[in-house]
Amino acid sequence: MFTKLLIANRGAIACRILRTLRALNVTGVAVWSEADASSLHIREADEAMSLGDGPAAQTYLVSEKIIAAARQSGAQAIHPGYGFLSENAAFAEACEAAGIAFVGPTPEQLRVFGLKHTARALAKKHGVPMLEGTELLANLDEARQAASVVGFPV
Template identity: 65%
Template structure:
């Protein structure tokens, strides 16, 4: 087991990781910007080091600064939390080059699932249901032509998007034409890529995601599903498990599908497979994979009794029991509301 882990994050998730590390008897190192010196995660950690000015680019996103602290404090591993560098394949590779263990999925998995069009390709190869959609669009004319096959209404999305950023609902060719350049510019500014694709929009939709965990050697288990349908501006507001009003056979198919996709890439650590569920017909379709710990992971922990952060740390340290040997029996319900 590790003696010391650095948390490359701040706020609630940093405190969450520190809590588990303390339970495990593992030392914690917090990093903070000059603006966060009095934050709770700084107070709770065994050690805390300032890594730069308030702008995230000069602190929480500054890979050299974070790795320097890891070296100075002799931290053997880094937990990225969520947001910031949590899905940055380059950061995971930089950790490996510096001799520090990155607690999370592999760089390849982050890259493959980080771009929505490649994620769709992987899903298609493994028999995961997909909504009618496209690959990367060359330009607005290609989008208009493709939309005739995809059908309206359609969602115009950034291939590198996330967090509800870089998408626009288009109900007609005119709306698609007007939206294309704006979404492309937003995608470039937010994610460094202007690539877009189209996907059929489901009007009577629910947003359902499955929590998975893999050992990186081909074994993957599902820890239940969460309903994240109630959103504001494409941002989740309420998350609940188990999903209310979902037939048992559909629930079983969702979990099996998520496991199949995870096994196909020999998924490592915690991840979430997200689906769109069509209330009008009972079908579900692949949406994306988040290669990190989700904000809403706590609702799954409440009903399963599993500490996902501990599992992530143990797997990274080579101290995780075989997943097949674990008996998980969800009990009760859990709900999280973001205020």
């Protein structure tokens, strides 16, 4: 079990993760942009690290800033919450390379399941029951033809 975890997210999801960490007696580190300086997740965290000023694209979505905050805080793991970096295979790999656990799917799982067509192909290969669907379609005519077979809504 980790003793300190950084939450690479904000708002309600960060608060939920912090409550769980408290129940597990794990120190929760929150990150924040200047626009979120008075947010509840900052007040509820055991520690809080600023990612600087700017929109999410310049703060919460910058892998290097998140990993630097984790290193500076001594966090052993990063929980991405949902959205932001939670489905980013490169971020999961960067965490691994930095020696910090990524709380979520492996980079390979993110790649395979992040695209519907690769996830469907894998499920089909393993005999998982699926709803009617198609492989990737090349153009609008193929899509119309498939819709007439699969049915609506598509």
